[in-house]
Amino acid sequence: MKTIHRTLTALLAAALVVAPGLSAAKTLKIGSLSPLTGPYAADGNDIRHGVETAIALWEAKGGVPGYDKIEYYPQDSACDGKQAVSAANKLANLGVIGVVGAYCSSATIPASDVLNEARVPVLTPASTNEKVTERGFKYMFRVCGRDDDQAKVVAKFLSQQLKVKSIALVDDKTTYTAGLAKNIKKFLKGTGIKVVAHEHVNQGDKDFSGVLTKIKATRPDVLYMSLYNPEGNLMAIQARRLGLKAVLMTEDAVYHPNYLKIAKKAAEGTFLTYGQPPSEDIPEVAAFINAYSAKYGQPGSYSAYAYDAANVLLSAVAKVGADDPAKLAEAIRATRMQGASKFIQFDGKGDSGSTYKVMVVRDGKFVPYWDPDTGKLY
Amino acid sequence: METFLQQMVNGLTLGAVYALIALGYTMVYGIIQLINFAHGEIFAAGGYIGVITLSFLQSRGVLEAHPTLGLVLAFALAMVYCAFLAVALERMAYRPLRDASRLSLLLSALGMSIFFSNGMMLCQGVYDKAYPIQLYSTGQFTVGGAVVSYIQVYIFVGALILMIGLNLFVNRTRLGKAMRATAQDKVMSALLGINANRTITITFVIGSVLAAAAGVMVGLYYGSVRFDMGFIPGIKAFAAAVLGGIGNLTGAVLGGMIIGMVEVFAAGYLASEYKDVFAFIILILVLYFRPTGIMGEQVDDTRV
Missing domain, CATH: 3.40.50.2300 (Response regulator)
Known part of the structure; x- marks a missing residue:
């Protein structure tokens, strides 16, 4: 009996010592x-x-x-x-x-x-x-x-694949969008592509008719929207409504199913740089x-x-x-x-x-378009 | 010239929307001296009812067959819903505070604005909701080089009809007369047998119906709605109401048009990132020289 007691006590003591280690739910x-x-x-x-x-x-x-x-x-x-x-x-x-x-x-x-x-x-x-x-x-x-990699891809695509002459940039002055626009300008130097307008809008703006009309007057070949998703969706619609014929190009922040859902037909033909999913x-x-x-x-x-x-x-x-x-x-x-x-x-x-690649919106879907590494179409 | 004309068209469309929302602010202010900050959210709610109705009709295949009917239904349901929303808002948040200080009422309005905006976020999600039809592709015409799309014409004409209707209502009907009387002197009009509570509710309802229409129009025009879409237009429309002379209906329309125009022209000819700044500079300038706004009534003793 005594030994049982002793064993039990020892076991309990041991349990007490071990228990914190076991039950300390980490x-x-x-x-x-x-x-x-x-x-x-x-x-x-x-x-x-x-x-x-x-x-x-x-x-x-x-x-x-x-x-x-x-x-x-x-x-x-x-x-x-x-x-x-x-x-x-x-x-x-x-x-x-x-x-x-x-x-x-x-x-x-x-x-x-x-x-x-x-x-x-x-x-x-x-x-x-x-x-x-x-x-x-x-x-x-x-x-x-x-973004510097992203901007390089944009500059290369515009000068080597699309071979355009002029571009208008729009950003919303935040670190990301303004930085990207600045980088694009930097890499466009020496390519012969002229930046005909560089406009700024505000986050949360809904109406871009004023700034787009101004851009339309400069007749750019490309409108580059360095914006986040909600503004990008709205700008695409309004650009097309105003009859702006320029090629639309934008970046990874606009690459979202919502761009297709909201801009619908206005989104067709938009080029986007995006880290292409494997x-x-x-x-x-x-x-x-x-x-x-x-x-x-x-x-x-x-x-x-x-x-x-x-x-x-x-x-x-x-x-x-x-x-x-x-x-x-x-x-x-x-x-x-x-x-x-x-x-x-x-x-x-x-x-x-x-891993930036150029994507395009075709028939309401994002599809890979151009590979900057090979310089070839998909 | 072509660009100038285009900017005019842009400004008129934007101005018409601001004017419609501003009318709700100014009417409510005129009658109970309350700046109804939740008005912007009622506008957003209208936009949501529009998208819900149209999406439902589209899922049933009705929208393709009868687009006009769908649009009429979207507008009607949004207006009815927002009318009820306004009644509930007034009953719950403003009527119990009718005799409290104006500051309590104002805080209640701010609270309701936050409540509605977050309520919409919780019920409808944080994502933009896309309108199922896109009216930009339904056609446009050019006037002197400026592109005018039909949707812009619809918005402008629709807003104009609603404003004329409102004007006739306020000036030609018994209810309108009751509204004006209550706005002038609540006690006296009550003594003369006008039910002040009912009149105030009706004022809220009319303002909200206009905001609901503006909400659906904006949804159709911009192609999407979002839970927080009421905030900025609400502030702009409020500024428009103040600019025109708060409490004055014609002033609200004029203020809305001016704010819309200034914004578009500032974006087009000055710096687009500061377009809001220019709109508010105009507001400050006008208030500096005419503290009661452009069409503001003379400040009389009964008001102060």
Whole structure:
């Protein structure tokens, strides 16, 4: 009897010692920054859904090793520097181990100042402005492409493929759109293409008839819309309504199913630069598209990038844990992974390379048009 | 010249929309001295009812067969819905505060604006909703080199008809007379047997019906609606109402046209990124020299 007692006591004592280790439910907290309300809420929610899809797939596989729960904190950065900074502070205080975001470069740059200081890795799925990764930040990564690469492709396409003579640019003065327009101007130098107009509009504008009429008078061959999605949709319709004959060209932020749905016939023939998604035959891509569309419908322009960003982060945590941010950042930098958006591999700056191709809208669909690497049509 | 004419057409279309919304602001202000900030959201709600109706008709295949009927139905339903919305808004958010300070009423209006805008976001989603028909392709004509599309003509003529109708209603009918009487002196008109509450409700309803029509027009013109579409036009229309002389119907129409024109011409001839600035500079200038607005009534003792 005594021995049983003793054994039991010993077992209980042992249980007490071991129990905290066993039951300390280690929770993995990750955050995201994207505009969940306001005019860019569509893309912002695509990003959130992308992250949610990645988490759901990890959980279906049994979670991240070493952690029994993933908690996700989507924050609203509203495409606004001030709000992004306070959301970033909130995430840092919550103790998230990594952040996917933000969307607008003008929000990502100030938010990553805060998070870099707090040693929280940031993986942006959408901010393409060069500055994002040009500040020597150890904890800043970019899953999408860069605007200087994008602008190069635009200049090359216009001068070598379309062989146009003149271009009119419109941007909305934010870091991303203005930076892209500036880069395009830079790369157009020496190609003989003349910039006949460079106009600016405001985010949230609905009526562009005034500025488009002004542009129409300069008779450009190409109207380049360096805008975000809602303004781009509206401008395409209004340009065609005014009888502007110029070729419409725009970028990855307008590459969204909504552009086709809203601009309809006005969208036909628009050229867009976009990091072309890899073939659906690749199992990783198919897995993403199936999981995403089962829950949220057709993926938006940044859904796959956000999904990849979350996957890169979670894979790195699975490898080295999240206790040491420096180690985690190193593990992210060492990523070699086939993602849903491209093959992901970071360089010293935290960039993962650009895969911009020229797409065209044909019969209400985005189809690949021109490959800048070969200079050939698809 | 061609560009100038084109800008005129652009400005008139935009101005007509602002004028329609501004009328709602100015009527409500005239009768209970309230700036109804939720008015912009009623305009957005009208746009949403339009897109819901048209999409439903399209899914049933009715829209292709009877496009005109579809449009009439979209306008009618949007107007009816917004009329009820206005009654509910007035009953719940404004009537209980009728005797409270004007500031409480104003805050209630701001709160309702945020409530409606977020309500629309929750019910209808954050994505732009596309109008199923695109009227830009239904034809256009040129006048002296300026392209005028039929939709612009519809908007302008539609707005004109509604404004003339409103003017006749206010000046020629008993209800209109009751409205004017209540606006002038609530106590006296009540003593004379005019039901102030009913008159105020009717004012809200008429303003909202106009806003609903503007909402559907804007949806058709720009091809899409979004939950926050009421905010900026609401502010512009409010500025238009103030510019024209708040409380004055003709002033609201004039103010709307001026704001629309200034915006388009500033974008066309000055800097498009500052078009809103120019619109508000005009507002400040006018208010500096004529504090009551262009057509504003003389400030009399009963009002102050």
